[in-house]
Amino acid sequence: MLRFFVRKLLLAVSTLFAVSVLTFGLFFAVPNNPAELMCGNGKVCSPERLEMIERRMGLDVPVPQQYGSFMKGIFAGRTIGEGDAARECLRPCLGFSFRNDEPVSRIVGRTLPVTLSLVAGAAVVWLLIGVSVGMISALRRGTVFDRLAVGFSLVGASMPILLFGPLLLIVFVYETGWLSYPRYVPITENPLAWASAMILPWLALGFLNSASYARLSRAQMLETLTEDFVRTARAKGLPKATVYGRHALRAAITPIVTIAGLDLGTYLGGTVITETIFGFTGLGKASLNAAINLDMPVVMATVLLAAVFIVAANVVVDALYAVIDPRVRLG
Amino acid sequence: MSEPLLRVEGLVKHFPVRGGWRTPALVRAVDGVDFEVRAGETLGLVGESGCGKTTTGRMLVRLLEPSGGRITFEGRDITHARRGALRPLRQDLQIIFQDPFASLNPRHTVGRIVAMPLQVNGIKPAGGVKARVRELLELVGLNPEHYNRYPHEFSGGQRQRIGIARALALQPKLIVADEPVSALDVSIQAQVINLLRQLQRELDLGFVFIAHDLAVVRHFCQRVAVMYLGKIVEVGDRDDIYARPQHPYTRALLSAIPDVNRLGPTGRIRLTGDVPTPLDPPSGCRFRTRCWKAQEICASTEPELVPRDGGRQLTACHFPEKGDLA
Amino acid sequence: MSEQQVVAQAAVVDGAGGLEPGAVPAGGKEFVGRSPGQLAWLRLRRDRVGLASGGALLFFVLLAVAAPLVERLYGKGPLERFPERLDRNGFPLGYAGVDAEHWLGIQPNLGRDVFIQLVYGLRTSLLVAFTAALLTIGLGILVGVVAGYLGGRVDAVLTWFVDLTMAFPFFIFCFAFIPVAVNQFYGVRDAEATWFRPMLLIAIFVLFNWTYTARLVRGQVLSLREREFVDAARAAGAGLGHILFRQLLPNLWAPILVTFSLNVPALITAEAALSFLGIGILEPTPDLGRLISDSVDFIREVPTFTIVGGTTLFLLVLSFNLFGDALRDALDPKSTR
Numbered sequence: 001m002l003r004f005f006v007r008k009l010l011l012a013v014s015t016l017f018a019v020s021v022l023t024f025g026l027f028f029a030v031p032n033n034p035a036e037l038m039c040g041n042g043k044v045c046s047p048e049r050l051e052m053i054e055r056r057m058g059l060d061v062p063v064p065q066q067y068g069s070f071m072k073g074i075f076a077g078r079t080i081g082e083g084d085a086a087r088e089c090l091r092p093c094l095g096f097s098f099r100n101d102e103p104v105s106r107i108v109g110r111t112l113p114v115t116l117s118l119v120a121g122a123a124v125v126w127l128l129i130g131v132s133v134g135m136i137s138a139l140r141r142g143t144v145f146d147r148l149a150v151g152f153s154l155v156g157a158s159m160p161i162l163l164f165g166p167l168l169l170i171v172f173v174y175e176t177g178w179l180s181y182p183r184y185v186p187i188t189e190n191p192l193a194w195a196s197a198m199i200l201p202w203l204a205l206g207f208l209n210s211a212s213y214a215r216l217s218r219a220q221m222l223e224t225l226t227e228d229f230v231r232t233a234r235a236k237g238l239p240k241a242t243v244y245g246r247h248a249l250r251a252a253i254t255p256i257v258t259i260a261g262l263d264l265g266t267y268l269g270g271t272v273i274t275e276t277i278f279g280f281t282g283l284g285k286a287s288l289n290a291a292i293n294l295d296m297p298v299v300m301a302t303v304l305l306a307a308v309f310i311v312a313a314n315v316v317v318d319a320l321y322a323v324i325d326p327r328v329r330l331g
Numbered sequence: 332m333s334e335p336l337l338r339v340e341g342l343v344k345h346f347p348v349r350g351g352w353r354t355p356a357l358v359r360a361v362d363g364v365d366f367e368v369r370a371g372e373t374l375g376l377v378g379e380s381g382c383g384k385t386t387t388g389r390m391l392v393r394l395l396e397p398s399g400g401r402i403t404f405e406g407r408d409i410t411h412a413r414r415g416a417l418r419p420l421r422q423d424l425q426i427i428f429q430d431p432f433a434s435l436n437p438r439h440t441v442g443r444i445v446a447m448p449l450q451v452n453g454i455k456p457a458g459g460v461k462a463r464v465r466e467l468l469e470l471v472g473l474n475p476e477h478y479n480r481y482p483h484e485f486s487g488g489q490r491q492r493i494g495i496a497r498a499l500a501l502q503p504k505l506i507v508a509d510e511p512v513s514a515l516d517v518s519i520q521a522q523v524i525n526l527l528r529q530l531q532r533e534l535d536l537g538f539v540f541i542a543h544d545l546a547v548v549r550h551f552c553q554r555v556a557v558m559y560l561g562k563i564v565e566v567g568d569r570d571d572i573y574a575r576p577q578h579p580y581t582r583a584l585l586s587a588i589p590d591v592n593r594l595g596p597t598g599r600i601r602l603t604g605d606v607p608t609p610l611d612p613p614s615g616c617r618f619r620t621r622c623w624k625a626q627e628i629c630a631s632t633e634p635e636l637v638p639r640d641g642g643r644q645l646t647a648c649h650f651p652e653k654g655d656l657a
Numbered sequence: 658m659s660e661q662q663v664v665a666q667a668a669v670v671d672g673a674g675g676l677e678p679g680a681v682p683a684g685g686k687e688f689v690g691r692s693p694g695q696l697a698w699l700r701l702r703r704d705r706v707g708l709a710s711g712g713a714l715l716f717f718v719l720l721a722v723a724a725p726l727v728e729r730l731y732g733k734g735p736l737e738r739f740p741e742r743l744d745r746n747g748f749p750l751g752y753a754g755v756d757a758e759h760w761l762g763i764q765p766n767l768g769r770d771v772f773i774q775l776v777y778g779l780r781t782s783l784l785v786a787f788t789a790a791l792l793t794i795g796l797g798i799l800v801g802v803v804a805g806y807l808g809g810r811v812d813a814v815l816t817w818f819v820d821l822t823m824a825f826p827f828f829i830f831c832f833a834f835i836p837v838a839v840n841q842f843y844g845v846r847d848a849e850a851t852w853f854r855p856m857l858l859i860a861i862f863v864l865f866n867w868t869y870t871a872r873l874v875r876g877q878v879l880s881l882r883e884r885e886f887v888d889a890a891r892a893a894g895a896g897l898g899h900i901l902f903r904q905l906l907p908n909l910w911a912p913i914l915v916t917f918s919l920n921v922p923a924l925i926t927a928e929a930a931l932s933f934l935g936i937g938i939l940e941p942t943p944d945l946g947r948l949i950s951d952s953v954d955f956i957r958e959v960p961t962f963t964i965v966g967g968t969t970l971f972l973l974v975l976s977f978n979l980f981g982d983a984l985r986d987a988l989d990p991k992s993t994r
Contacts, residue, residue, distance in 0.1 A: 015821050023830075026837050154982070156976035160926055162933055162949045163967025171959045269826045273930055277953070284829070288934055291832035296842060299833045306826035314823075393890045414894065421894035434885035438693060438907035448893035481692055497889065542800075 125206025128212025154209025265313025269306025707983025805878025949965025
């Protein structure tokens with residue numbers, strides 16, 4: 001048990017380390033000096049001004065040292081630059097944007113809630129629809145409902161959000177005018193406006209994902225229903241509802257929890273396509289914009305954050321799994 | 332006395348097993364085994380499952396690397412020979428496997444399976460590979476027209492015949508048969524045994540025939556070795572072993588064979604207790620923990636495998652049984 | 658001949674075989690063996706969904722391969738503009754510009770023909786997806802077979818690598834990587850060669866995808882290498898190459914084919930997504946994702962444009978997915994859905 005977790009934690013740490021090194025390496029793989037980029041595209045930059053920018057951003061020390069101070073900045077904050085150019089960057093320090101000198105942590109603070117709202121609502125949609133459709137069609141195997149559900153999951157799994165998202169917009173916004181084009185409002189400001197802006201993206205992301213969840217939970221439930229302990233429970237004379245609701249559902253739900261955890265981790269890192277289609281500036285969109293502008297501090301921060309989400313989801317899922325399913329602990 | 336075809340001296344195989352962070356423990360699967368096989372002779376290697384007989388067989392054809400001891404084939408030491416040096420030997424020493432469903436590649440045709448040893452060793456028989464394969468299929472009693480079919484189209488007995496044909500492809504002098512019939516129906520077992528006997532006589536093959544049951548061996552082997560927990564406890568000519576077993580373990584095994592001629596209470600010896608773990612075998616005689624004759628000397632001194640009555644029968648026991656089996 | 662008949666005949670042969678070597682069973686005709694592959698094909702042919710999706714798939718592939726021929730027959734190129742078919746605001750005349758000349762209408766603003774763009778977009782999409790899938794599978798097989806058979810340290814490194822890529826934020830990393838790589842090769846100001854983006858996308862897809870195949874193959878090899886037919890080959894003196902590629906590989910084709918056929922649609926989707934976001938395929942190479950991205954700007958005025966492009970992508974992915982499922986069922990009749 002202990003060994004299992006030590007192994008998982010080691011893997012998590014090594015993954016985060018690999019991601020940070022890789023992105024940091026990318027940062028310097030850009031042939032144009034970042035200082036040159038800051039100076040402005042196409043313009044000729046005087047050597048004095050270049051040097052000033054370099055010092056200001058702390059780019060005049062060796063790369064490994066820069067990596068070290070970057071990491072230190074995240075955990076303890078740091079001072080960027082020196083002398084008159086020095087700027088205090090508080091923990092968690094992710095640096096300053098090349099484009100407008102805005103602290104990266106503030107950009108993240110502004111965009112993360114958007115992605116968070118989007119994913120949380122969508123997850124509710126896909127778990128509700130997906131799991132219930134899957135379970136019901138497993139229990140009514142062979143009925144019309146089951147066939148429709150199987151068809152839905154097959155088609156839904158192939159439906160690209162590139163089609164489904166615009167389709168929702170066309171139907172609900174442009175053709176019928178039932179909803180206006182979404183505009184993000186923080187939940188703290190006006191929960192109702194927040195929800196009404198989020199409803200289309202929730203539907204888009206949630207509905208598409210529910211297809212694979214329906215398929216997974218149907219397969220899981222079917223498998224569980226043939227297992228001996230379920231048959232034993234039925235043979236003992238327990239009521240159907242008890243057997244399915246308490247025994248079978250619990251056994252079938254474990255893999256679904258796992259997948260859901262991993263999906264959540266992945267989506268929290270950015271749902272860039274959904275954000276783009278519905279015009280939100282979430283974490284993914286911010287990352288994309290930064291990448292196109294070669295605004296590397298922002299890119300690095302968003303990539304690292306996404307990796308942290310995925311790795312954390314992995315660790316949590318492993319821990320949950322070990323708690324739910326005692327067999328894992330032996331592995 | 333002429334040089335035997337195969338001589339095994341002090342053969343040892345230990346498997347390390349990892350247990351947590353501790354130093355690896357050793358499974359003493361085979362722990363000092365000696366025997367000989369002469370050209371054209373059939374030796375039966377008998378014992379309960381887990382006694383190391385299959386491991387021994389696999390070391391003979393070098394599917395497993397021995398941990399110690401010596402294997403000599405036709406006077407050459409092959410214990411640790413590399414693949415290149417083994418090549419000529421491969422042709423003389425082949426193996427038949429236990430499970431006819433796992434031992435044939437499901438994606439290859441019968442023709443390809445049987446021809447594989449020829450192909451691997453770059454042998455081009457006169458008249459072509461295909462003719463040779465047909466000949467081999469006919470030899471083991473299969474329809475040579477089945478050349479292009481796949482293993483899943485055959486029954487267990489037929490599959491085992493295909494395995495035998497493959498082993499014969501290189502015209503070996505010695506075949507290790509690892510429980511070749513134990514996975515088959517009883518009615519099919521006799522047919523396959525008959526085929527092996529017929530081939531053995533016609534082709535003058537030597538055999539190491541591994542089995543867990545003495546009844547099968549009786550019909551096939553001239554000599555029998557009984558293994559217990561990684562060691563040979565008794566070896567001798569078939570008639571001696573079956574008529575006058577000297578080791579208590581052999582007696583116990585023989586008494587377990589059902590016999591229609593002995594109705595009623597048969598004096599069957601029931602062994603009590605389990606086979607000890609090969610991780611930590613008992614001191615002295617390994618059988619002592621289940622033996623009804625065990626005394627102090629059995630725990631302190633390991634009995635040697637020597638003739639106990641001046642004959643050719645070797646027994647590793649301090650208190651050998653005497654007289655015919657009732 | 659049904660399978661049962663074969664087995665029945667087999668039993669007859671077995672019964673007679675020991676006594677009469679080479680006896681030909683009653684009937685005497687020569688049998689044709691059915692390989693596992695042929696049996697799978699028979700099952701696939703009986704699967705209506707499989708057949709239909711396979712047909713659709715074939716249609717898409719043919720259309721993509723024959724794109725220049727289609728252009729010839731259709732009489733319009735993907736980059737050709739028809740400004741006379743647009744109104745003053747740049748919107749197509751009539752209903753989305755659909756008429757006998759332009760089957761799926763005219764692209765707003767640029768005035769290109771939508772149908773021929775879709776055909777060439779298919780070509781780009783399939784080219785990238787197929788190449789990436791092939792390379793992925795090749796690399797995955799090689800590493801998976803070797804790691805699975807050799808085990809030990811090689812295997813440990815592979816397992817770590819697989820775990821690492823699974824915890825890697827692929828999409829976000831693409832954002833960071835693609836602009837930087839382009840910048841590395843071309844700088845901010847130079848124009849890219851048209852082949853560069855597809856190559857870059859393929860390289861990234863392979864880099865992040867091969868570990869899944871490798872893991873799958875490794876698992877299969879781990880279970881197969883304990884089978885006795887591998888021992889039989891070793892006992893006959895076979896070398897590592899023969900065992901890996903003659904004995905083991907033929908048994909891996911089924912899972913590999915299934916992975917491949919499910920990998921392609923995933924890659925098509927990923928490629929379209931990246932192009933939609935503006936970091937995939939660029940102008941002037943026609944592409945499905947970029948076409949959808951262009952169309953979204955006019956979604957209020959010309960919704961059919963978006964729907965046509967999106968539906969093409971959807972049908973492409975759907976036919977691949979359905980065919981992949983049918984293939985799996987055919988190759989592994991025991992699997993249940």
